[in-house]
Amino acid sequence: MTIYDTTSTEELVWERLALIPDPEVPVISITELGVVRDVQWDGRQLKIVITPTYTGCPAMQLFVAEIRAAMHEQGFDDVVIETVYSPAWTTDWISPEAKEKLRKYGIAPPVKGASDDPFSEPPVVPCPRCGSEHTTLQSQFGATACKALFTCDDCKEPFEYFKHF
Amino acid sequence: MDTNQALFQYCLRLGDTNLILGHRLAEMCSRAPFLEEDVALTNFALDHTGQAEALLQYAGQLEGKGRTEDDLAYLRPEWEYRNMLLVEQPNTDFAYVIVRQWMLDTYQCLLYDQLRQSKDAVLAGMATRFLKEAIYHYRHSSSWVERLGQGTDESQRRIRQALDDLWKFTPEMFAADTSEIALAALGIVPESADLLPQWTVNMARVCDKAGLQMPSGDHASAGIKSGRHTEHLGHLLAEMQYLQRAYPGAKW
Structure with a gap:
């Protein structure tokens, strides 16, 4: 992976994440659901920050696995997926289109x-x-x-x- | 007391209460009176276990000894558990399951509501999330209390019995330990004693709708501060921890 342009790389990652469907509600993607909070590329390591919908939601593990798989497919080897609880996810983050x-x-x-x-x-x-x-x-x-x-x-x-x- | 240490203790208390209740509710899987209720109780189990996971993970970070949420859940003996005695009580019958849930839901709605204002951003974020779950639990459990209270002679008899029996575990919800006192002084957590008036008002309101006499609260029991438990926790842990004890480090 030799893309060093931070902005375009992060945009590429967002576009790719937008293709991952919610495992339980496949008509919307994980980005439309508002689960992905941040994407950071420092030229070597890709960091994706997510927030759980429900604390005990079993789909979260699948989100993580699917994000990891999609990013490896894009050629990112060093991927860190961080889970944050604050600010708490809310259904207000689901877009009107979604x-x-x-x-x-x-x-x-x-x-x-x-x-x-x-x-x-x-x-x-x-x-x-x-x-x-x-x-x-x-x-x-x-x-x-x-x-x-x-x-x-x-x-x-x-x-x-x-x-x- | 060192703030991190106090917060570790506090998160352990909250996390353990959720973990043990989550396990008790998981025991109800396939045992509820009908299918929708089975789904509801197992949903609760997931929420409480999820809350426990987040709290114990944070507790492990605060402690700084490298313990994960799994280490804390599966490798601590009974006397290191800091859950409320209320939640380790067995699923004697459906009325006990509901009353136990309702007493704790009312409490958690009030506690999490206050914790949203915590000066600790992580705790505040978690509480914001947990409150939403607690509200759903509360609506469900309190409506069951009303239905059972207004139901048949048998359902009334059973819910009265459960309420009278579990009421003795009330005081420990509102008793502070040294970690809570230290954190409350810093504006990180509320004083649980301050939650009592609102808790009582809400309990009385539901009791009233259900036609139940609210028991008087002059019992005393507190295990949360001392690590002393009723006989039931040991049996629960024996089952819950079996796999990690028999096959240390097992993964799948």
Whole structure:
């Protein structure tokens, strides 16, 4: 690897990272998810800073493995992947375009609550298929840590909700 | 007390409580009353274990002796564990699982909310993340308390029993040790005693909705500061640590 131009190398890395899909929600990439926080190339070593979505998310190990594999494929031998907890990841970092991709895929995107009070009621989640606001929470917990299960009271379809976080 | 040392102790307490509760909840896998609840409890287990991983990793860095989160989890004996006695209590029945969870969720919501303001950036970042998880846990566990309290005679009897039985573990949540006192003076952590009034208000509110009498809190038990535990922790660790004890350094 003999690219010494820092800016173009980092841009190349970002472009390549944008091709790695979220293992659980393959319509969006890990960069759209907001997991990759920083890319630094010093001419020898490539450092990629990521932040976990959920602390116990089993997909994080896969993120790391896939990032490493993609970077090796690009010819980077010395790759350091650092995990940081601060600032904490939030679903606000998911881009509006990515939220629309989620909705089209059938997963209701995160809805920001009216208040930060832990003891307040959760917000209304519109159905990703018909847009109805008459939906019922079936289970706060779904197939992955980041999703809850709902059904639509109008079109009667069950759907997954990407929890606001 | 040296700040790093105090913060090490503090993270160990928080990390151990999460680790042991995570393990207890993992024991519920395939044993919940129905499938969605099984998914919920194992989600909780993942969250708590994930929080423990982050806290113990940070604890290991603060200690500076090269211990990793795995070393701390799998190679410490019972008396070096600093978890709350509440979380090592067994999954006697579903009501115990729910009450134990609800008591701790209410506490963690309040604690993490305060810790977000910590002068320690790492702890503040972790608390911001953990709070979001704790809120989901709280909503779930408190709604179960209401359902069981308002349910059948049998569900009422069981949740009362669990509440009366687990209530004795309340005081240790709000008792400070030397590391907490040192860190609170520096604005790094809140004084846990300050969380008690709000905790009590929230517990009373849910008890009220559930038609439950809140037990009076004049019990005393504290193992978190001394390393003394109930008989249950040893059995839990025997299972959790078995592999690393039998095959030191095993990896897969």
